[in-house]
Amino acid sequence: MTTDSKWGKETLRQMLLIRNFEETADKLTLRGKVPGGMHNSSGQEAVAVGVMSALDPKDVIATTHRSHHHTIAKGMPVNIVMAELFTKATGCSGGRGASMHLADVENGHFGGNGIVGAGVGIAMGAALGIKQMGHKKVAVGFVGDGGVNTGRTWEAVNMAVIYKLPLIIIVDNNQYAVETFVERVTGGNDIAKRGAGFGLPSFTIDGQDVEEVHKHTSEARNRALAGEGPTFINALTYRYYGHNVGEKGQYRTQEEIADWRSHRDPIDRFSAKLISEGALTQADYEAMIKSVAKEIEEAVDFAEKSPLPDVSTILDGVDSGLLGARK
Amino acid sequence: MSTTTPTTQQNPTYSEAFQSGVREEMKLNPNIFILGTDLVERGGHFAQVKGIAQEFGVDRVKDSPISEAAMVAAGLGSAMYGCHPIIDLNFIDFSLGAMDEIINQAAKIRFMFNRPVPLVIRATSGVALGGAHHCNSLESLFAHTAGLSVAVPSRAYDVKGLIKTALRSPDPVIFLMHKKLSGVRGEIGDENTFIPFGSAHRVKSGKDAAIISYGYTIVSAQKAAQTLAEQGIDVEIIDLRTLYPLDTDTINATVQKFGRVVVADEAPMFGSITAEIAATASEVNFRHLKGPIVRVGAARAPLSANPQMSEAAIPSANDLVEAVKKVMSY
Numbered sequence: 001m002t003t004d005s006k007w008g009k010e011t012l013r014q015m016l017l018i019r020n021f022e023e024t025a026d027k028l029t030l031r032g033k034v035p036g037g038m039h040n041s042s043g044q045e046a047v048a049v050g051v052m053s054a055l056d057p058k059d060v061i062a063t064t065h066r067s068h069h070h071t072i073a074k075g076m077p078v079n080i081v082m083a084e085l086f087t088k089a090t091g092c093s094g095g096r097g098a099s100m101h102l103a104d105v106e107n108g109h110f111g112g113n114g115i116v117g118a119g120v121g122i123a124m125g126a127a128l129g130i131k132q133m134g135h136k137k138v139a140v141g142f143v144g145d146g147g148v149n150t151g152r153t154w155e156a157v158n159m160a161v162i163y164k165l166p167l168i169i170i171v172d173n174n175q176y177a178v179e180t181f182v183e184r185v186t187g188g189n190d191i192a193k194r195g196a197g198f199g200l201p202s203f204t205i206d207g208q209d210v211e212e213v214h215k216h217t218s219e220a221r222n223r224a225l226a227g228e229g230p231t232f233i234n235a236l237t238y239r240y241y242g243h244n245v246g247e248k249g250q251y252r253t254q255e256e257i258a259d260w261r262s263h264r265d266p267i268d269r270f271s272a273k274l275i276s277e278g279a280l281t282q283a284d285y286e287a288m289i290k291s292v293a294k295e296i297e298e299a300v301d302f303a304e305k306s307p308l309p310d311v312s313t314i315l316d317g318v319d320s321g322l323l324g325a326r327k
Numbered sequence: 328m329s330t331t332t333p334t335t336q337q338n339p340t341y342s343e344a345f346q347s348g349v350r351e352e353m354k355l356n357p358n359i360f361i362l363g364t365d366l367v368e369r370g371g372h373f374a375q376v377k378g379i380a381q382e383f384g385v386d387r388v389k390d391s392p393i394s395e396a397a398m399v400a401a402g403l404g405s406a407m408y409g410c411h412p413i414i415d416l417n418f419i420d421f422s423l424g425a426m427d428e429i430i431n432q433a434a435k436i437r438f439m440f441n442r443p444v445p446l447v448i449r450a451t452s453g454v455a456l457g458g459a460h461h462c463n464s465l466e467s468l469f470a471h472t473a474g475l476s477v478a479v480p481s482r483a484y485d486v487k488g489l490i491k492t493a494l495r496s497p498d499p500v501i502f503l504m505h506k507k508l509s510g511v512r513g514e515i516g517d518e519n520t521f522i523p524f525g526s527a528h529r530v531k532s533g534k535d536a537a538i539i540s541y542g543y544t545i546v547s548a549q550k551a552a553q554t555l556a557e558q559g560i561d562v563e564i565i566d567l568r569t570l571y572p573l574d575t576d577t578i579n580a581t582v583q584k585f586g587r588v589v590v591a592d593e594a595p596m597f598g599s600i601t602a603e604i605a606a607t608a609s610e611v612n613f614r615h616l617k618g619p620i621v622r623v624g625a626a627r628a629p630l631s632a633n634p635q636m637s638e639a640a641i642p643s644a645n646d647l648v649e650a651v652k653k654v655m656s657y
Contacts, residue, residue, distance in 0.1 A: 060408070096439045105442040110407055115431050121397060122432065125404015132360055132386070132410050139404070152427065155397035162392065317438050318473050319498045323524035323572055 003211065005279035009288070011053055011210055012274060015045035015267045017292045018069045021078055022241075024296050025068070025085055029245040033303075034085045038099035039066035040241035046266030047172050047235045048073040050213025051140060054221055060108045060130070060139040062122035064172065066239075067112035070142055071102045074109050078295060079302035088306035095309040110139075116177075117150030119143060120169055124156040127165035127230070138166040138224040140217075146177030148191050157198050157232065166224035168217060169195070171234040173207065178243040179251040195232030207235030208266045238264070338512040344483035345375045345449075345504065348490040349413065351518045353383055356411060359494060362389040362401055363415025363449075372417055373451055373509040395424035399448065403433045406446040411494060419450035419503060420463045433499045434474030443497035447490070452479070453505035453543050454593050454625070454641050458632035464594035464625070467603075469501045470570040476524055477501045477570040481545040483513035485568050488522030495521070505543045525572030533563030536587035536654050538647060539578060539604065541567040544591050551647035562651050570600050575607070582608045586617035587654035593641040596624035618657030621650045 022042045029038050041048070048069035052061075063070045071081055076092060084091025087098050097103065103111035110126055113119050123141030130137045147153050148171055160167040171191055175182045183189050195202030201223070206212050213235055220231035238260040242249050274280035339347060353359045361376055367390045370377025380388035391398050395416060402414035416422050422429060429448065436444045454462045470477045476498055480486040486504065493500040516522075530545060531552055538548045548564045555562050565581055567574060582588050588608070590601040605620040623642045631637050 062404070093439050094441070101439050103440040103442075105407055105436075105440050110404065111436070111440055113432075115427055118400075118427060118432060121400025121428060122404045122407070124397065125401045125406070126408045127404070128401050129405035129408025129410045132405060133358065133408070152396040152400070155392075155394035156400055158392060159394060159397040159401060163389070317441055319437065319476065320443065320496065323476050323492070323496050323498055323500075323569075 001211075002277055003274060003279055007053070008270070008274045008279050009284070011049055012267070012270055012280070013288055013292065014049045014053075014073055015210065015270065016289060017078065017295065018045045018048065018072050019267060020292050020296045021072060021081070021299070022068060024300060025082065026241060026245050028300065034099060035087050036098045036100070037244050037246070038068070038085060039244055041066050041069040041239060043240040043260065043265070044172060044174055044207070044237045045069055046210035046213055046270070047170065047207045047237050050210040051170055051217045054214045054217035055140065056137065058108055059137050060110055060123065060126040061142065062110040062119040062126065062139070063112050063142040064119050064144055064147065065100045065112060065114055065116070066144065066172070067102055067142070068099070071109060071112070075107070076102070076104055076109065079299040082299040082303040083306045086303040086306070087309070088303055089309040090302070090306040117143060117147035117153045120147070120153045121156040124160045124165060124167055127160060127167040128163060130166055131163065136225055138168060138221050140168045140170060142170050142172050144177065145171060145173040145175055145182040145186070145191070148194065149177070149185060154194070154198070157195065157200070157230070160230040161198050161200050164227060164229035167230040168220045168224065169230065169232045172237060173234055174237050174239040176239070176243065176252070179249050181251070192232065192234045195234070200230050200232055202232040202234070204234040204236060207237035208264045208269065210266055210270050338514055339483055341483045341486055341504065341508045341511050341513070342374045344486040344513070344515045345490055346377060346379060347515060348487040349376065349494070350379060350382065352491055352494040353379070353387065356494070358410045359413065360387045360389060360410060361413045361415060362391050362398060364391050364393055364417055366390055366415060371415060373504070373506065375449070375504065376415065395421050396428055399425035399428035399433065402446045402448065403428055403436070403444060406444045407436060407442055411445045413447040413449055416448060416450040418461050419452040419465050420460050422448070422450060422465065429475070430472050434472050437498070438474060444499045445497045446499040447493050447502055448499070449502040449504065451506045451509075452503035453507060454630055454637060455506045456632070456634065456637070459629040462630040462637070464592070466501075466503055466570055467594055467598065467600040470600055475499055475501055476572065477503065478524065478568065479503050479541045479570055480568060481505070481508065481542055481566050483511065483515050485522055485528065487515045488520050489524070489568065492521045492523060503542070507543050522568065524569040525574050526568065527574035527577040528566045528568055530564040530566050534561040535585070536560065536589070536651050537563040537565060537581045537585045538589045538591055538651065539565045539567065539581060540591045541570065542592065544593055544642060547642060547644045548591065548647055550644035551651065554644065554648050555651055560651060560655055573604070578604060578608050579611055582612040582620070583615045586615050587657060588620045589623060589647065589650040589654060590620055591623035591642055591647055591650070593625050595627040596622055597627045599624055618654060621653050623647060623650045
């Protein structure tokens with residue numbers, strides 16, 4: 001199927017922006033600029049951009065410890081994301097969150113999370129809120145292949161099914177839970193089949209194909225808006241870097257990584273398709289690469305120059321104070 | 328100052344007081360809903376929501392699977408979205424299956440993301456029958472966690488007034504109702520009676536010493552006060568009503584007034600809220616003390632199902648009498 005040129009270019013640009021952000025932030029982390037480190041999502045761009053391009057900006061997401069790609073695709077400006085990685089006052093969480101706690105609740109980003117599997121439950125709760133208030137929106141909960149071995153994930157899936165909540169569960173399945181290969185720790189070795197066991201539409205899809213991710217998410221969203229309840233999508237993808245920046249893992253071969261990079265890279269695949277269809281010229285593509293590089297450079301500059309949070313505010317916002325004066 | 332209200336058959340029970348407060352707030356705020364197990368037909372294990380589903384419909388009183396993590400996540404996510412859910416965990420012991428959702432998530436969202444989490448987690452607490460998995464006193468753990476508030480009402484009036492306040496609060500509240508008080512009748516306030524958190528209630532004034540406590544131990548303290556009165560000791564009783572925020576003004580004033588203070592509850596004493604109160608009150612009011620603040624609490628042991636063993640593990644009225652005599656000996 002031919003890709004709409006405008007949509008295609010924007011989608012490709014988003015993926016390039018994320019890739020450049022991650023590779024830049026990775027280097028900055030190694031230089032000590034990111035307190036607490038970060039989890040690089042390079043290789044997984046199509047899952048984030050495919051899902052988010054199928055959503056309305058007001059839809060809700062809740063995600064995982066590896067969430068830069070989801071956050072940028074959701075629409076948070078990269079300078080705000082970078083500033084949060086630097087734990088600066090101008091970051092989305094005022095420097096209180098860093099890489100794992102990116103959020104913009106007002107705009108439907110209910111947060112990354114330091115706890116594996118927690119995002120699906122929060123998204124399920126948001127979907128319940130949407131339903132209780134009679135709104136026409138959906139919530140998306142991201143989880144990794146590690147998170148699908150937590151009980152809380154399946155408790156949330158079950159609850160979404162019984163209440164017919166407008167929820168889409170996306171397994172951003174990069175196949176390694178830290179250093180543990182998914183097949184070694186996943187009974188039955190079929191994550192979509194687990195989902196199906198809860199009685200909801202459940203699919204395994206190619207997470208390196210941004211259009212396939214978009215299509216499945218759109219269909220899931222339509223079902224949710226029609227009151228048909230949640231959908232479970234297991235998107236197969238791959239991360240090119242370690243679990244955390246600086247990891248020296250021996251758990252997979254360089255050949256495996258090279259194979260995914262050279263044959264299944266979501267950006268290469270999609271850009272080649274757009275060029276072959278005439279939706280994009282090589283010159284456009286090169287200009288796009290330069291433009292995102294400039295945007296990320298500016299984001300780094302913004303983060304570098306931003307002020308640190310005022311340490312005298314460490315008690316601010318713990319609670320409202322309305323229940324009684326804090327002493 | 329108020330005194331204990333005389334009970335009559337017309338007064339509602341402690342559980343009915345909860346129903347009353349929740350009903351009033353649900354009428355005013357369409358975004359309040361209740362989610363928990365066995366709520367619609369049974370009305371909850373302690374009749375705390377009896378009849379509310381019939382009045383407001385099953386969209387606003389939702390029967391849940393026994394999935395504590397998902398129940399609290401449902402409350403957390405919907406509260407972030409704009410609802411004001413009451414998640415009924417039945418027994419607080421069952422919250423241990425949702426500790427990540429409570430302590431890592433609900434308690435920290437406002438601090439990290441500047442988003443209110445108007446969520447009430449209600450559960451029955453306290454030591455009674457049921458053994459080791461139905462009698463945990465976890466209130467110290469919640470009070471210890473930044474971002475959470477903890478209510479521990481001891482009478483119908485406070486149940487209603489505190490739940491109404493909680494349902495107008497933008498913060499997560501752990502609302503603990505003692506199982507042995509469920510059927511106790513008492514006067515309740517009207518629709519405009521809100522009890523602020525962090526405001527203790529003087530159950531009984533006294534001249535000689537004070538017992539600071541909360542929950543069912545207030546009942547034991549009242550029995551102890553009668554016994555002590557027969558022996559010529561006039562003891563004051565302070566009911567904290569909430570453990571966070573904590574009414575430190577009343578605690579300090581009480582320590583300063585008497586210099587002889589007992590702090591009591593039925594949680595294991597090691598690392599408990601009574602330790603926090605005794606330590607802080609001693610630091611602040613040392614020169615007013617006639618002697619050390621005495622703590623009364625439970626043994627650091629799981630509760631037994633055998634009624635006599637269970638009773639032996641927690642403070643009796645007599646233990647409180649002995650503790651007051653000890654502070655009177657200074």
